Amino acid sequence: xxxxxxxxxxxxxxxxxxxxxxxxxxxxxxxxxxxxxxxxxxxxxxxxxxxxxxxxxxxxxxxxxxxxxxxxxxxxxxxxxxxxxxxxx
Numbered sequence: 001x002x003x004x005x006x007x008x009x010x011x012x013x014x015x016x017x018x019x020x021x022x023x024x025x026x027x028x029x030x031x032x033x034x035x036x037x038x039x040x041x042x043x044x045x046x047x048x049x050x051x052x053x054x055x056x057x058x059x060x061x062x063x064x065x066x067x068x069x070x071x072x073x074x075x076x077x078x079x080x081x082x083x084x085x086x087x088x089x
Contacts, residue, residue, distance in 0.1 A: 021036055021037075021038035022034075022036050022038065022039075024038075024039060024040040024042045024044060024045055025040070025042050025043075025044055026044060027044075029044060029045060029048040029075055030075065031052070031074060031075050031076035031079065032074055032075070032076065033074065033075045034071075034072060034073070034074055034075075035067060035070055035071050035072065035073050035074070035075065035077075035078065036071055037071045039067055039068060039071065041059055041064055041067070046059070048075060049078075049079065049082070052075075052079045053079060053082060053083065056086070057082065062085070063081070063082055063085060066078075066081055
């Protein structure tokens with residue numbers, strides 16, 4: 001006897017299955033939005049960080065690499081990471 005189990009993981013931020021890439025260009029981004037494997041540094045993402053962090057927010061290569069490497073983390077986690085990095089400067 002063979003049993004097949006299918007699991008669908010929902011993206012908490014948008015309510016969509018994680019197999020569907022998030023539209024980083026135009027879809028609402030919240031702190032609960034999950035970073036997916038298709039993450040892009042867009043103006044929409046920059047606006048989110050400017051609202052959450054303020055005008056001192058800047059993308060840099062190490063932080064962009066962190067974003068790409070942390071699929072599954074939330075955008076709130078990303079804000080916390082950026083603030084942690086800034087505090088260490």
